[in-house]
Amino acid sequence: MLASLALILSTALSATAHYTLPRVGNGADWQHVRRADNWQNNGFVGSVTSPQIRCFQNSVAGASQTYNVSAGSQLTYYVNPNAYHPGPMQFYLARVPDGQDVTRWDGSGAVWFKIYHEQPTFGQQLGWPSLNKGSFPVTIPRCIRSGYYLLRAEHIALHSASSPGGAQFYISCAQIGVTGGGNTEPSNKVSFPGAYSASDPGIQININWPIPTSYRNPGPPVFQC
Ligand SMILES: *[C@@H]1O[C@H](CO)[C@@H](O)[C@H](O)[C@H]1NC(C)=O
Ligand SMILES: [Cu+2]
Numbered sequence: 275m276l277a278s279l280a281l282i283l284s285t286a287l288s289a290t291a292h293y294t295l296p297r298v299g300n301g302a303d304w305q306h307v308r309r310a311d312n313w314q315n316n317g318f319v320g321s322v323t324s325p326q327i328r329c330f331q332n333s334v335a336g337a338s339q340t341y342n343v344s345a346g347s348q349l350t351y352y353v354n355p356n357a358y359h360p361g362p363m364q365f366y367l368a369r370v371p372d373g374q375d376v377t378r379w380d381g382s383g384a385v386w387f388k389i390y391h392e393q394p395t396f397g398q399q400l401g402w403p404s405l406n407k408g409s410f411p412v413t414i415p416r417c418i419r420s421g422y423y424l425l426r427a428e429h430i431a432l433h434s435a436s437s438p439g440g441a442q443f444y445i446s447c448a449q450i451g452v453t454g455g456g457n458t459e460p461s462n463k464v465s466f467p468g469a470y471s472a473s474d475p476g477i478q479i480n481i482n483w484p485i486p487t488s489y490r491n492p493g494p495p496v497f498q499c
Contacts, residue, residue: 329447336377346416359431417499
């Protein structure tokens with residue numbers, strides 16, 4: 275009885291504990307990150323086939339600035355207020371085609387490659403390193419070409435993901451300029467929407483019972499230089 279009451283309470287609390295991903299590096303909120311549609315209500319994307327699954331925008335609206343970073347270095351992506359829900363953090367990049375404007379490019383097509391995905395620890399319950407964190411480091415691969423990119427940050431909340439459509443996607447895209455890169459063309463590119471299906475084992479999953487002993491991140495493998 276007490277245990278189920280505690281479960282109900284924690285579920286009720288966590289249902290309102292939403293968040294945004296508004297900032298990179300030493301910038302301001304939505305200065306280099308395209309202002310996501312949840313900027314006022316901290317809501318989430320629930321459908322993997324929605325156009326919002328790309329950058330959490332129903333229609334493209336660029337940020338005013340671009341954040342430059344050298345290939346191989348680390349960038350910090352901030353959460354506001356914190357990543358309150360259990361689930362993986364993932365990062366993707368898409369290179370803005372030469373001659374196109376980073377503040378206007380829509381990121382359509384099979385252009386996104388994954389550069390990071392988080393794995394939980396396994397035991398009495400899954401342990402997510404991102405849980406309750408306010409920022410995440412992300413390393414820009416040293417071998418990719420210089421130029422402008424969209425950096426897509428995604429935290430997937432799995433606390434109510436046992437039924438289809440129950441996973442919550444917290445997403446935003448930063449405009450970055452990569453300098454000092456190499457000449458490797460990344461593999462395993464995907465499109466958004468398109469990369470995920472609602473029944474992917476890393477999206478439709480009961481993380482509470484039975485406790486999983488493995489976790490398969492949704493999307494392509496992580497690109498390695
Ligand atoms: C920012 O990055 C872009 C793309 O690599 C580059 O063209 C531009 O010169 C960089 N700006 C600065 C100030 O380094
Ligand atoms: Cu929430």
